Amino acid sequence: MQKVKFFIVKIYNKLITKLIRLKLSKQPTKIKSLKNYHKNERCFIIGNGPSLKTEDLDYIKNEISFSCNMIYALLPKTSWRPYYYFSHDPGYIRRVNNQIKEVPAKKKFIGYFYETASTVYNDYRNIADHIYYINRSDPSYKNVQFSSDVSKKVESCGSVSFAMLQFAVYMGFKEIYLIGFDHNLNSKTEKIHFDGYTTTGNKKVDVNIDGLTQGFIKTKQICDQLNIKIYNCTRGGKLEVFERKTLEEAL
Template sequence: MANKLHPIKSIEVRTQSYVLNHFEKSKYAKRLRMLKDTHLGEMCFIIGNGPSLSADDLEVLRKNNVLSFGFNRIFLMFDKTNWRPDFYVSQDEKMLFNCQEDVNNLEINAKFIPLINKYFHNIDIKDALYFNMHSSIQGVPVFSDSVDSYIGKSNTVAFSAAQIAVYMGFKKIYLLGVDHNFAVYQNDKGEIINDKSVKDYFTDEYNKDKENLYIPNLDASTRAFISMKKYCDEHGIEVYNATRGGKLEVFPRVDFDMIF
């Protein structure tokens, strides 16, 4: 039986390899291509899951009909607000694997998931829009404006969401709840830093399985945000940080309460 199955497995592996190397020709790219410039000139919010994120602020977005991107375990906020993100993005296979059922049950316009998670980690999300990821060049994440070809890989999912937002035509992007700070993180030297005074997320339930999750590298995330700012500045896209506090200083700060 094993010998009979081996050729089939080999064909599957070759097919997956071809799709990843020629993603722009795939059915997945065709679905992504339908989103090109669908929100040309509009404004959106990219919602992080930091401790500064509040249900009250999300309610303001809901009442003003602002389009938004949410990530990972943002659904843990849903019992506190009627707000829901319009778009969902998750690329961390460890986190996705542990909350796959919750993500499948999300009623959201579009869920963006890396195709490698389906191919190599057996994470098959219902109605997902699968995208391809490319690694950074010499440690610098590449900001892609052709997500039907690839999305530049980085340590922060906000970077991926921003590429999708730009592809969809958004010209003004606000970050909210992107605290860019963790109780336990690492730097480029591989050093682990502990700061017990810091909360990781808006709820302690968020990373109850943190022993099985990646330790964030804030140096790498900062480089991603710098790459994002460079691209957006060069292409007339405004990006502002409306987070209440936090340590992300790459983008100009704005007072969330003054936006509306």
């Protein structure tokens, strides 16, 4: 009986997803409007690693920035506000959807899946002018791809930071600066989030660090071909794929 119930729910969710994706059929065109929207400009992409400090955000409050997930926890402590905000993990969206809705970003990019499609659509359809629904692929950790057209699909290697990088390239940025990309998750018990987040900041998680590394390597390959410069301005950490700069040098 339980298996039958599970099967019915799964079929129902898939039908809902198809219906909602039909309603959201204009999303690719909407995202295409962002192609080269920031041609030859620069941006800052914010990771949520433990090295991230509120003063870092205050330094870049007048810059175009990409942020994600639980960055909302630092908003009461800084005058910085996100320019672009991303969240595409279905489990995360289910857990903190109320907080995501309150993030004061100019544009939000929300992943939609059969598990969350109805929730996402019902919650955001009335404020859809600044909401962009993104179609994220299933994570790949070996043959990682980099999307050349994020209006169709955003590739995944297990981190929303990879989605932000793909969008930054698509939007035409020529200089990309990373902060809070510690990249040192060698065990399930290491602290993974910035100091300002204490509710689940030490939660055990499964992280495929090799998959993430492959994503960053792929990003560098693509950006080298396009003559896009990426600098890692993280305070410490173990991400050495990109050239290092201090945040002060970047500013």
